Amino acid sequence: MLLKELLQGLEIKKISGRQEISIENIVYDSRKVTKNSLFICIKGFKTDGHLYIRDAIEKGASAILVEEEVNLGGATVVEIENTRKSMAIIANRFYGEPSKSLDLIGVTGTNGKTSTTYMIKKILETSGKKTGLVGTISNWIGDVKIETDRTTPESLDLQKLFKRMLQENVDCCVMEVSSHSLALDRVEECQFKVGVFTNLTPEHLDFHATLEDYKNAKKKLFYKTVLCNIINIDDEVGKTIYQELRRSTTPMLTYSIKEKADIIAENIVLSIKTVTFDLITPKYKEKVEINIPGIFTVYNALAAIAVCYSMDIGANHIVEGLRSIKGVAGRLEPIEEFADFAVIVDYAHTPDALENVLKSIKKFAKNKLITVFGCGGDRDQTKRPIMGEISGSYSDLTIITSDNPRTENPMEIIAMVEDGIRKTLGKYDIIENRREAIRLALKYAEKGDIILIAGKGHETYQIINDNVFEFDDRKVAVEVAKEEGLI
Numbered sequence: 001m002l003l004k005e006l007l008q009g010l011e012i013k014k015i016s017g018r019q020e021i022s023i024e025n026i027v028y029d030s031r032k033v034t035k036n037s038l039f040i041c042i043k044g045f046k047t048d049g050h051l052y053i054r055d056a057i058e059k060g061a062s063a064i065l066v067e068e069e070v071n072l073g074g075a076t077v078v079e080i081e082n083t084r085k086s087m088a089i090i091a092n093r094f095y096g097e098p099s100k101s102l103d104l105i106g107v108t109g110t111n112g113k114t115s116t117t118y119m120i121k122k123i124l125e126t127s128g129k130k131t132g133l134v135g136t137i138s139n140w141i142g143d144v145k146i147e148t149d150r151t152t153p154e155s156l157d158l159q160k161l162f163k164r165m166l167q168e169n170v171d172c173c174v175m176e177v178s179s180h181s182l183a184l185d186r187v188e189e190c191q192f193k194v195g196v197f198t199n200l201t202p203e204h205l206d207f208h209a210t211l212e213d214y215k216n217a218k219k220k221l222f223y224k225t226v227l228c229n230i231i232n233i234d235d236e237v238g239k240t241i242y243q244e245l246r247r248s249t250t251p252m253l254t255y256s257i258k259e260k261a262d263i264i265a266e267n268i269v270l271s272i273k274t275v276t277f278d279l280i281t282p283k284y285k286e287k288v289e290i291n292i293p294g295i296f297t298v299y300n301a302l303a304a305i306a307v308c309y310s311m312d313i314g315a316n317h318i319v320e321g322l323r324s325i326k327g328v329a330g331r332l333e334p335i336e337e338f339a340d341f342a343v344i345v346d347y348a349h350t351p352d353a354l355e356n357v358l359k360s361i362k363k364f365a366k367n368k369l370i371t372v373f374g375c376g377g378d379r380d381q382t383k384r385p386i387m388g389e390i391s392g393s394y395s396d397l398t399i400i401t402s403d404n405p406r407t408e409n410p411m412e413i414i415a416m417v418e419d420g421i422r423k424t425l426g427k428y429d430i431i432e433n434r435r436e437a438i439r440l441a442l443k444y445a446e447k448g449d450i451i452l453i454a455g456k457g458h459e460t461y462q463i464i465n466d467n468v469f470e471f472d473d474r475k476v477a478v479e480v481a482k483e484e485g486l487i
């Protein structure tokens with residue numbers, strides 16, 4: 001595509017060099033530049049893309065998009081106000097506006113995005129639609145898995161992925177829309193059919209200055225949708241978003257288990273492995289059964305149902321799709337090798353998630369509830385004491401350990417968790433090494449106990465400083481139990 005075409009309609013401050021040049025590739029990382037690339041310079045949180053322009057030109061970049069004045073030859077230089085936002089516009093154009101041809105569903109909220117997207121995918125597939133998925137665990141094109149390291153990819157990578165989905169005849173794509181992606185314009189130019197709001201509780205307050213900023217980032221999704229917005233009105237923030245969206249032209253569907261809403265669940269029965277409920281929609285009633293425990297599974301299912309209902313997917317496909325789900329990796333995932341006591345791995349890494357999970361499983365513990373968890377480094381510090389207090393309140397024993405300490409001192413993170421747990425009567429131990437923490441929990445466990453290993457869920461690594469080590473809670477629990485002769 002010609003550079004001139006890519007830049008059409010953008011407010012350019014200054015341009016030096018030819019615009020009639022063919023752009024074969026677009027990149028925002030100088031290390032990925034190939035011949036005839038457009039290199040987009042982004043001022044980041046760690047470094048600044050403008051520092052790598054020379055490097056990019058040497059590798060063959062023929063055009064550079066900048067947001068600060070640079071004077072050098074060898075490539076066309078285009079100066080613009082906001083390169084991150086412009087990248088989304090250019091990427092959408094370069095890949096042929098792919099989201100317009102997909103039924104794109106966006107799910108946002110603090111907790112439940114991954115779980116809800118997997119439910120939606122399963123229902124859509126049951127109804128015969130080839131479905132793509134973009135999210136935390138991995139991306140999918142039908143049943144082909146694509147590794148990812150972001151929940152919501154950078155706009156360029158996202159548009160490229162959408163194009164690939166179209167080439168592979170995908171009908172619908174369901175994606176998690178993180179607050180970072182909304183704040184950093186990763187989903188600008190995406191045309192969503194349906195948007196979902198699951199809930200909002202404190203998280204990522206290292207990135208968003210206030211809870212209000214966090215909410216405002218999430219809210220942006222609902223002004224990008226054309227078919228329907230789906231809102232959990234049992235959530236306090238959901239209620240306010242619902243009120244605000246009444247002025248919008250996009251129709252809305254609400255869901256609830258407590259209040260009058262469009263999609264509701266009644267007669268909920270929770271067991272240690274499943275949930276069942278009576279589904280009531282404006283058009284029909286059905287019995288629903290899902291093989292994932294916890295009251296929040298009902299919420300995630302209602303969100304998924306509302307999406308499919310708004311897309312006119314038949315009730316039979318909804319019920320069958322939900323029934324066929326075997327679980328979502330690292331979300332209340334039971335480790336089957338254990339018989340006398342239960343070991344469950346879960347991705348709860350926010351106060352709200354941890355509280356919900358502990359509440360859900362505590363009632364099924366015939367004996368003690370033992371929790372092993374820590375908090376991630378280089379992330380929101382305010383949640384650490386709160387999570388400590390929650391674990392101390394619900395668990396008979398907490399073993400505080402490391403999550404992904406990243407560049408922080410693990411013992412300092414643990415001390416912040418300990419500040420919270422000390423406010424409770426809950427017993428606790430501190431074992432910084434996560435493998436050893438899991439070992440101790442297994443050694444303490446007795447018949448009828450439940451061990452919850454929280455925070456890392458599906459993750460198969462642990463990040464310590466800038467090193468990524470292999471670490472999977474599910475595998476480690478089994479390995480350690482074998483070493484101890486417990487299984």
Ligand SMILES: CC(=O)N[C@H]1[C@@H](OP(=O)(O)OP(=O)(O)OC[C@H]2O[C@@H](n3ccc(=O)[nH]c3=O)[C@H](O)[C@@H]2O)O[C@H](CO)[C@@H](O)[C@@H]1O[C@H](C)C(=O)N[C@@H](C)C(=O)N[C@H](CCC(=O)O)C(=O)O
Binds near residue numbers: 028041050184
């Ligand atoms: C805060 C944040 O989201 N940062 C993301 C952002 O980084 P950044 O813009 O600060 O980039 P930077 O590292 O400072 O580099 C600036 C620019 O220089 C370029 N560069 C850098 C080095 C070089 O040699 N050459 C070069 O061109 C980089 O490619 C970049 O364009 O853009 C990068 C490239 O896309 C992302 O990898 C990076 O994610 C970081 C690693 C991250 O941890 N993000 C998390 C917080 C995140 O986004 N999480 C949400 C999930 C939240 C949830 O699920 O609750 C997500 O959607 O994944």
Ligand SMILES: Nc1ncnc2c1ncn2[C@@H]1O[C@H](COP(=O)(O)OP(=O)(O)OP(=O)(O)O)[C@@H](O)[C@H]1O
Binds near residue numbers: 115296297332348349
């Ligand atoms: N609707 C919900 N409300 C509260 N907690 C939930 C809900 N659904 C799941 N959880 C809890 O939150 C954890 C994370 O769930 P999930 O991965 O679905 O959320 P997410 O929004 O995708 O998280 P992330 O922001 O990390 O991508 C689960 O392991 C579970 O403990």
Ligand SMILES: N[C@H](CCC[C@H](N)C(=O)O)C(=O)O
Binds near residue numbers: 377
């Ligand atoms: N999407 C979340 C995941 C946190 C998972 C937890 N294991 C951690 O590393 O803090 C984040 O990037 O903040």
Ligand SMILES: [Mg+2]
Binds near residue numbers: 136176
């Ligand atoms: Mg997720």
